[in-house]
Amino acid sequence: MKHPVVIDIQKELATCVNAIGGEVLDEVLVNPTFNNADYWFPEHNVVAELKRLSENILEKDGYKKKVTEMYWRWVREELIPKPIGNKIKFSTRNIPKKCAYEYVELFKKRLESSTVRKANTQIKETKKHFNAPTAKGLLLLANDGNLGFTPDMVAHLLASMLKNSYSSINSIIYFSANHPVSQPGIEMPSHFWIDAFVQEREQVPKELREKLQTEWMRNYSGLIEGPLYEVQMPNKAEAIDAIRFTKKPNE
Structure with missing residues (x-):
């Protein structure tokens, strides 16, 4: 699958919103x-707010240093084996839970301050403007370059952050458009659309979420070369855990 141009997510999503x-x-x-x-x-x-994760946080020198220091501390504490060679490579799926939690928490504040807190405030203020105190809040989260925030990491972080805070957010849609991912059972590079909800909160109406997804897929199919296939994963949790971004966009 190749895109003729980099998709302007904000522009295309606005088109979809107007269409429905x-x-x-x-x-x-x-x-x-x-x-x-x-x-x-x-x-x-x-009320819905779009946030784009466009900054690859793992390429920031400060975060690289923190991750490196954290990794070698784990080695010294014998939590993980010493790597072969000098290249550091690991997944949260193959390190102890204690290490995985520490690694993920490193990025929690970043995602919280730049995305979730702002979205919650914007939704809350917009509800006041329209005198709609019972309105539900939808966070549309587009990964548009932050390849370090894999779907399973984002799911963990959002569940942690929203458990007892940011009450104006009722549902979340996390999706990708420009950076393909690899998924088990799908041979070609693909994209994802994950429809999620916040535990113990009333969800955004299913009808709206389905309308938005259908219109996004319809509009998106006109922007890419070749056919667009939509694959439903029977086990959402396992599917999310297995999704990984490919190295380069638009391939």
């Missing part, structure tokens, strides 16, 4: 005095 009867608030609000969310779906009483 939603409002793109940057097109509707004139000089807003509050930090607004991106979309309003009056028919479904839902």
Whole structure:
């Protein structure tokens, strides 16, 4: 699968929102005095905010250093074996849970401050603007370059962060568009669309989530070369755990 151009996720998602009867608030609000969310779906009483993970945090020198120091400390503490050669390579799936938790927590504050906290505030303020206190909040999270945040890591971080906080977020859709992934049982590079909810919170209406997914797939199929196949995974948890980004975008 090759893309003729890099897809502008914000532009294309706005097209989809308009197509299913939603409002793109940057097109509707004139000089807003509050930090607004991106979309309003009056028919479904839902406010949605799009956040793009575009910065590959693992390429930042500060994080590289922290991960390296953490790794060699694990070796000294005999939590993991000493690597063969000098190259450090590991997965959260093949290291002790204690190490995996410490590694993931390193990125929690980054994702929380740059994405979740801001989205929660924007959704909350937009609900006030429309006098819709019972509206549900939808976080649309697009991975557009942060290849270090694999779907299983994001799932763990979001579950941890949203368990007792950020109550304006009811459901989450996590997806990719420009950076293909490898998935078990699928031979060609592919993309994912993960529809998730926050435990013990009322979900965003299923009808809206399905409409948005259908319209995104329809619109997306017109942007790429070749056919678009949609594959439903029977075991979502196992599928998410196995998804890994490929090295290069648009291949």
